Amino acid sequence: DMLLPGFHDAHAHVRHGGSSLLGCSLHDYTTIEAMRRRLTECIDEGDYGPDDWVIGGGWPLAAFPDGAPEAEMLDEIFSGRPAYFVDAFGHSAWVSTRALDLARIDQDTPDPPQGVIVRNAETGAATGTLRDAAMALVKEILPAEDDADRYAALLTGLAEANGFGITAYIDPGVAKAGLEAYRSAVQRGDMTARVVTSLSPLDALAGNFGSDVYELLAEREQYRSEYVNVDSVKVYIDGVIETRTSFMLEPYEDGSNFPPFYDDAELKELYQRLDAEGLQIHTHAIGDGAIRSALDAYESMIAENGPSDNRHQIVHLQLIDDEDIPRFGELNVAANFQCLWCYPDVYIDLAVDIVGEARVNAFYPVRSVKNSGGLVVGGSDWDVSSLNPLDAIETAVRRQSPYEDDDRVLGQQEDIDLATALDMYTRNAARVMRLDDKTGSIEVGKRADLVVLDRNLFEIPATDINEAR
Numbered sequence: 001d002m003l004l005p006g007f008h009d010a011h012a013h014v015r016h017g018g019s020s021l022l023g024c025s026l027h028d029y030t031t032i033e034a035m036r037r038r039l040t041e042c043i044d045e046g047d048y049g050p051d052d053w054v055i056g057g058g059w060p061l062a063a064f065p066d067g068a069p070e071a072e073m074l075d076e077i078f079s080g081r082p083a084y085f086v087d088a089f090g091h092s093a094w095v096s097t098r099a100l101d102l103a104r105i106d107q108d109t110p111d112p113p114q115g116v117i118v119r120n121a122e123t124g125a126a127t128g129t130l131r132d133a134a135m136a137l138v139k140e141i142l143p144a145e146d147d148a149d150r151y152a153a154l155l156t157g158l159a160e161a162n163g164f165g166i167t168a169y170i171d172p173g174v175a176k177a178g179l180e181a182y183r184s185a186v187q188r189g190d191m192t193a194r195v196v197t198s199l200s201p202l203d204a205l206a207g208n209f210g211s212d213v214y215e216l217l218a219e220r221e222q223y224r225s226e227y228v229n230v231d232s233v234k235v236y237i238d239g240v241i242e243t244r245t246s247f248m249l250e251p252y253e254d255g256s257n258f259p260p261f262y263d264d265a266e267l268k269e270l271y272q273r274l275d276a277e278g279l280q281i282h283t284h285a286i287g288d289g290a291i292r293s294a295l296d297a298y299e300s301m302i303a304e305n306g307p308s309d310n311r312h313q314i315v316h317l318q319l320i321d322d323e324d325i326p327r328f329g330e331l332n333v334a335a336n337f338q339c340l341w342c343y344p345d346v347y348i349d350l351a352v353d354i355v356g357e358a359r360v361n362a363f364y365p366v367r368s369v370k371n372s373g374g375l376v377v378g379g380s381d382w383d384v385s386s387l388n389p390l391d392a393i394e395t396a397v398r399r400q401s402p403y404e405d406d407d408r409v410l411g412q413q414e415d416i417d418l419a420t421a422l423d424m425y426t427r428n429a430a431r432v433m434r435l436d437d438k439t440g441s442i443e444v445g446k447r448a449d450l451v452v453l454d455r456n457l458f459e460i461p462a463t464d465i466n467e468a469r
Contacts, residue, residue: 002456002468004422005440006167006449007389008429010336011315011379013090014171014195015150015178018157020383024056027088027383030346032063032073039077053143054078057086058383059094061242062346068118071097071128084138088384091240093135100126103138112137114261116245132239150181158185158192164388165451168194168435170379172282172315173234175200176216179223191227194449196433198232198282217277229434231310232280235270237261238290241318242350246287249321253356260293267293268300275301275310280432283314288321295327302331311432315379318363319355325365329373334432336377337366339396339421340385344408360410366396367414376416377432378424389425393457394465396421402466418457418465
């Protein structure tokens, strides 16, 4: 056996993941045929009226041409009902024709800022896939979740996290309704983890930093407790490479690029204001252009406000330009990697066509950031990918699939040793969560947030790490 500090996941959508487990989940269904069977099960087992929405998520971009499923399959299986299914990455929605009609989306509807309505090349009609901010056109007309649904989702997500030895996590993109659910869990004695809620006004992606988010931040003290820290805010800089909605320093292979969600001056002003309020800025940035914009904004913020102990971080970090790698240590900005993505899966194969092999081989440079003095931190991005920290830890060490015998490696030069990988999901993540005085290591005076594994990870082959329980 092996005793460890409880795992800390620095980026996990726990309440949303719990909701997915309770809804029509397409996670782990990798083919169109398997998804068709699952969707049919959902409608057969559910109690749906003729006008009721069917809601779910977790479908894989890689299963569909250009990552863009069309409405017809949902129309057929759901007999014309409105339907809304978010992809596994959380940056695309697959919707039915009825949903498009109810949202009044047609060939004349313009793409919203920071969003894309996928269209028929000849007619301009919406085909059934909405990217990033365009998702909100349908999301804003969905039936509202009630308090009981939100609470059930949170408890389901907490149980899933605890089952993988997770005792602390950052929940990114929490709005007011999510904060209410967390407060209820604390009051009822149901909190079984320590959480940082990274606030976002509408659980949405881009362009939301108006009066609503500042009102939420001004009210946040009422939600603080022994188990819930509310001093973090989520900022999205771009989308994802696989849908060509990330901002790149060099264009995609097809010659296109996608503009950042904020211009440089606007982003710098935003970061200065948030930092001055004592908030951790938890930045989503995937493309190398977006990552540079974020680092520039942090640098400007420090020049304006002076250094702070706000524990800022950038999450995802798929492609970092070599010039920017040392800046994480220089600016004291943590690098939050999803290490389970560090092997050649179907999305890596998809990315080769989109950005070329040279850029793909530079994805997720964990070792380079660590060696340059940056604090490297681990997160799952559940329910985008597995919540099990051992899946990610094995992948960080091997840069190969933790699930099957596959000789292919992604960026072998970026592998890390096991001790570093464990640090990413314990002491390093605890530091980013401002919990390092309480948790993240086994020391006299700290909380006994512990996990016991059924084997010593240092005494087994690296290929067996994620088989530990």
